[in-house]
Amino acid sequence: MELWYTEEHSDNVRFSIRVDKQLYSGKSEFQRIDILYSNEFGTFLTLDSLMMLTEKDEFIYHDMIVHVPMAVNPAIKKVLVIGGGDGGTVRELARYKTIEQIDLVEIDEMVVEACRKYLPTTTCSLDDERVNIYYEDGLRFVRHIENEYDLIIVDSTDSFGPGESLFTKAFYGNCYKALKEDGILVNQHESPYYAAYANSFKRAHSRIVEFFPITKVYEAHIPTYPSGYWMFGFASKKYDPVEDLKADEWNALKLETGYYNTDLHRNCFSLPNYVKRILEDSDE
């Protein structure tokens, strides 16, 4: 039998993966959750039919969303992760012995439960004693917090659907307030290539710059995401992501990584002209 998962990257572009087996399908209060197995990518998770992660390349996303801020401020002790119910971001954070507390706020408990069962390679640190899981709306959670976290990571779905509120001014303003005076906010920042994603990318950036004095965007190649070219936002009260990189300190930790290294860290902030132009437009 030929069984194919297909995602529409735009009305005119489709990306299809041959599926060996559907492992799980469920419908939560918030979204449809599917976990499938492919010979090419291993087990992969989709939400509302959109690709979230595959075993083959999730290391790229999780390396870049975690190690970039951690190498800028290795003294980070208290971290808030919003979204990220698959556990991959928590797994990478938990490798830092110096981190004391990781609060994970995931709106959808069914995502965590399904991933625990079928994606143990990403959920493996959710039971770490430093991790607290809250099944709540991220915007509501962060609203009443002040001066509490060193780092907030927004590991959200796209800017439509359940993740929508995590791309609003209200959310970014509350994140600013919830961060300490040298706090860092990192978020998945969509993609600059296909028009719908490029609009989300531009809008997210223009909203964040209203709150944070330092806002930069960095890139990674994630082949299973639309266009394969993905962006992250680095917003910060104090640290510049390149000038304040603590390369020697980070390298002394001897963490093995599949994608991230400190040379690449310096360089992933140098963007192509067409991407810079989108950001300049959004600054106006």
Next chain:
Amino acid sequence: MELWYTEEHSDNVRFSIRVDKQLYSGKSEFQRIDILYSNEFGTFLTLDSLMMLTEKDEFIYHDMIVHVPMAVNPAIKKVLVIGGGDGGTVRELARYKTIEQIDLVEIDEMVVEACRKYLPTTTCSLDDERVNIYYEDGLRFVRHIENEYDLIIVDSTDSFGPGESLFTKAFYGNCYKALKEDGILVNQHESPYYAAYANSFKRAHSRIVEFFPITKVYEAHIPTYPSGYWMFGFASKKYDPVEDLKADEWNALKLETGYYNTDLHRNCFSLPNYVKRILEDSDE
């Protein structure tokens, strides 16, 4: 009607583009040539059903294959382009007034003729008076040349099919001989992500290092190529692609580019760990 062009990026992965119209289809002595129009990507060219270029993102490939070597040695005067019958590489080279001669060696005249008709945005400089077109096999052309070119650009198809001989030791050895004492060879270098391409990538690199004292690999994001993550090889007798970058000189030319800039130049040589490991394996 639904009309879709589909490319298999591996046995398990398909990339599909909605086609508005098929503009041309021909069969030459060497390959099948198709030119189609898509609302998303504009006009695009396939050879033996594999994506060669689209109007939407060809600027990325052509920026990176031309401006990287030109910014390392702005004194380049005589250039050999092997492959590249679509004319995009010649177009970017022709923007440098200091280049005196561009020899284009394309095996398949039908590709050039079809592109002249349907892709004038890439062929627009093929009639520049500095350009000589030879419809010949690249390996045969380069075999009898010594100490002639400042730059050779291998703008080939993949390492299977008509482009196969352009990935052999015999070819790289002859390119070395055909270059002057400060000559540079740049080639499209496949991709590190899907296994078949990663093998070509590794093999190409291991063959080039046998001839050139300086061999580095650099990256670009080209969403319509398999995995969206593409590599170029920079092999050189004298110049290091990063240390010898003439950023000020290049910026003084005030060439407008959609992708390339001199910050990105420094940084596209910093590769992810998984790619570095493939290259290290191939050095053994």
